[in-house]
Amino acid sequence: MAMLGNLFIRFKKQIETSDKIADDSLKTHYYKAKFNQLFDSVEKLFHEDADCRVTTVSKDHGEIAVEISKPHPCFLIVTIVSVKPMETAVDFNISSEKFSLIGTYPALKNRINSYYERINQIHTFVGIKNS
Numbered sequence: 260m261a262m263l264g265n266l267f268i269r270f271k272k273q274i275e276t277s278d279k280i281a282d283d284s285l286k287t288h289y290y291k292a293k294f295n296q297l298f299d300s301v302e303k304l305f306h307e308d309a310d311c312r313v314t315t316v317s318k319d320h321g322e323i324a325v326e327i328s329k330p331h332p333c334f335l336i337v338t339i340v341s342v343k344p345m346e347t348a349v350d351f352n353i354s355s356e357k358f359s360l361i362g363t364y365p366a367l368k369n370r371i372n373s374y375y376e377r378i379n380q381i382h383t384f385v386g387i388k389n390s
Contacts, residue, residue, distance in 0.1 A: 271364045273354040274371060278388045285368065286387040287348050288375050294321070294341035300381050301337055301349065304374075311335075331355055331366050337374075346385060349378060 276285045290297055298318060305311045305325050315324040323337040333355035340348045351371045355363050378384075 272356065272367075273352070274364065274367050275352040276350045276371060282368075283387060284372055284375075287350050288378070288387060289342070289346055289348050289385040290378065291345055291383040291385050292347050293345065294339065294347050297347045297349070297378075297382060298323075298339050301339060301378060304377055304381070305337075327370070331363060331370075333367065333370070335370075349375070 274285065276287055278287045280286055298321065302313065302316060302323055305313050305323060310327055310329040312326045312328070313323060314326055315322070317323075321339045321341075323339075325335040325337065327333045327335055333353055336352045338350045338352070340350075342348050351374065353367050353371060355367060
């Protein structure tokens with residue numbers, strides 16, 4: 260039955276990171292940084308990416324909306340929230356309308372993980388919360 264469940268997951272077209280998800284690589288990442296520092300560097304990261312087009316930035320809500328053109332067209336919302344004075348959380352919500360015979364979930368998951376890795380190079384990664 261688990262194998263059948265994994266088969267259906269491959270065809271999911273939307274992934275949202277959170278503290279409550281079972282997959283550790285898709286849990287909310289926490290960084291040792293002030294909100295403004297982290298928000299500005301994440302916004303810059305997407306502005307500098309040739310495959311991305313930042314459509315909306317709302318610092319008041321801590322959200323950045325991004326259209327991604329390659330390799331799989333998708334839409335990404337980055338949510339950045341300050342949880343402590345020097346601790347800030349980053350979550351992603353990514354979705355795609357593209358159909359793939361092998362499923363879009365692995366590609367979307369890899370994209371989220373690559374963004375977390377890029378943020379890890381800029382800011383000090385504190386960790387994830389275990390539920």
